[in-house]
Amino acid sequence: MIIDAALYDDGRRVQGEPDLAEMVERGRDNPDAFVWVGLFEPEDAEFEEIARVFELHPLAVEDAVKAHQRPKLERYGDSIFLVMKTVGFEQAQDDELHIGEIMVFLGDGFIVTVRHGSFTGLSDIRQRLEDEPRMLRTGAGAVLHSVADRVVDAYEVVLDDLAPDVQDIERQVFAPGRHDLAERLYHAKREVQTIRRAVAPLGDVSSQLAGREPPLHVDPALRPYMRDVHDHVLRSHERLTVLDDLLSDALATNVAQIGLRQNEDMRKISAWVGIVAVPTMVAGIYGMNFEHMPELEWRYGYFVALGLMVAIAFGLYRAFKRTGWL
Known part of the structure; x- marks a missing residue:
């Protein structure tokens, strides 16, 4: 117009x-x-x-x-x-x-x-x-x-x-x-x-x-x-x-930065998987229910197994923490 x-x-x-x-x-x-x-x-x-x-x-x-x-x-x-x-x-x-x-x-x-x-x-x-x-x-x-x-x-x-x-x-x-x-x-x-x-x-x-x-x-x-x-x-x-x-x-x-954050996330995930893997392995072995396994009759075997799992997991946590993965 x-x-x-x-x-x-x-x-x-x-x-x-x-x-x-x-x-x-x-x-x-x-x-x-x-x-x-x-x-x-x-x-x-x-x-x-x-x-x-x-x-x-x-x-x-x-x-x-x-x-x-x-x-x-x-x-x-x-x-x-x-x-x-x-x-x-x-x-x-x-x-x-x-x-x-x-x-x-x-x-x-x-x-x-x-x-x-x-x-x-x-x-x-x-x-x-x-x-x-x-x-x-x-x-x-x-x-x-x-x-x-x-x-x-x-x-x-x-x-x-x-x-x-x-x-x-x-x-x-x-x-x-x-x-x-x-x-x-x-x-x-x-x-x-x-x-x-x-x-x-x-x-x-x-x-x-x-x-x-x-x-x-x-x-x-x-x-x-x-x-x-x-x-x-x-x-x-x-x-x-x-x-x-x-x-x-x-x-x-x-x-x-997105790539770096993804790498950091993968390292953390991998670290936690490694920490959890050891107790899982020990528990898995003693969960097989075989008749002839060492320490099954030992009075303190349960507590030693738990302590071993906690100690290894804690050691891995400290190692991953020092390397910056956690």
């Missing part, structure tokens, strides 16, 4: 614009004006009119409607098409990680933003830009920068939430006692990998936006702002790499 559509002239929103086609025409005729259309999860039929009015490329239109694209920056004729992934934790759903997408069409006198999923709201960006017309005077590229900046800043917010959890996992891995961390480690590792798939490809995209030759319809005056976005992308990617390495090391350590 179309969330908002407006014509901006000299950095200010023009009130009372008649229809989309006329807004586009006025945006193209006036170098100081452009049209900004915002959509949320549009259907094919709904987006068809937008594509026709702005002369959008069919391949880009298909990507924008179907979503599930990797971050990229492509040029189609006289317009560019940008795809970015959004990430965020849903507090109401046990901090579940949600992935969304924002697509941006930037052309001569227009910008179209298409949002998919949660954590992709742009209404506050529109309001902030309208309150600061200085940025809007640079053209539709200012909207492109603001959208990219919002997406990248959200990465750092998510990483700030994720980092303490990773550190807590690391502490528990090396804490004394037994902790079942396999599920938690896997879940954190999956979240980091999911965020990394959103951030890593954006490094090349932001590099192009911040390059010496700005993309089409992006004012060169915005280049420092684009460099700032690129720097934030690189910083987020570096943090993700560190978190991913920490989780990999913690996972390997946890597996090694």
